[in-house]
Amino acid sequence: MSRIARWDRPLAGRLDRLRAWSNMLLADHGIFRLAYLNAHRVTPRLWRAAQPAPTDIAWFARQGVRTIVNLRGGREHGAWPLQREACERHGIALVEFVLRSRGAPDRETILGAGAFFASLEEPALVHCKSGADRAGFFSALYLLIHEKRPLDEAMRQLSLRYGHFRFAKTGILDAFFEAYRREGEAKGIAFLDWVAEIYDPARLEREFKTGFFSSLIADRLVRRE
Template identity: 35%
Template sequence: MRYFIGLLNLRFKNFYNLYISDHAYVRWFLFNNFHTIDHDIYRSGQPTPRNIRKYKKKYNIKIILTLRRPSETGYFLLEDEVAKKIGIQLIDIPIRAKVLPSKDTIKLILNLFDSLAHPILIHCKSGADRTGFVAALYLFYKYNDIDKAKSQLSLRFFHNKYTETGIIDAFFDEIEKIGLQNNELYDWLDNSYNEDYIREKYKKSKK
């Protein structure tokens, strides 16, 4: 009996963490900030188990790319559990909203674009900033269209470039300024990309 009570307590703790501590109840009112990036690429905030089952049934999601760090907290444990149950591969590449990723992290994301089975769901916590970065990166890499890429960074997705997360916009502003083409992206990352330079340049622009 104590074992089952312990399981119930753990289950309650995980759902409490997801819905209350991680603010899933807020995301519910915003339809989890779910949007289509491309015909088989989607973006959202942290999905609940119910969201994941819905996305699997409606969009046949095969891969979930989470930009959050794996942890022993409820939101991750529940996501991992339901993904395994319904045959979705969960991949984590943690990035931050106010710090640009390293070149190796960006290259890893690009490699995943080329190698992963589709359809794919990309998410962070709110689906605004980190998810916006990866969505914009995907569209630039696929279509070589900087305006199309930057459209993923807007208030429509609750991304505000006038806060510290504007560093994400600065990344794509730099790409636009130097006239980078998508087939030059890997070379730029290897030889020219400097997140510290972009950050300092961004800070000066805010003074």
């Protein structure tokens, strides 16, 4: 908790800001994101990316982005106060929609997604740490619920193209949508009705199996959050 509290406050002066940058670049692996932000346009109204630096936020502001959605939660990295400052400076709303990438999606979170999407001032940017898993899951939900797109189109947001490994622990996100395909879509049941009445997170956790090498790459080498 002390690590979280360290960054859940305004930055006080240049030294504090330098420490936040150092933490973002080194402890949070942001140095790699300076070279590649994994930014992609999902629709004309939604972008997805990895954790943006202040310079990235300035660029997105020039593209017309009005809201940034932080999927990470917590205040344990220097990126948080830097992001908050940059959003205030550029007149961008900063909101949170906390997701996890290695566990069965929470039913109440999914059921609340439609109202959340409708409340966004767009264009919006959604980000997690690497822009691969939670950003892909959010984008898939956005297409499926808000845009009423087909399941197959939505699931393409969870792809190796974005750095997503479906056979690692993060593949439980793919398994969630595949469960809907079998138990809901195939029977003509609407997605949110399936989530509310049929979806069983505990069973999804029990039945999902990971691949050794995919998990090794995603969790040990890439060091996903």
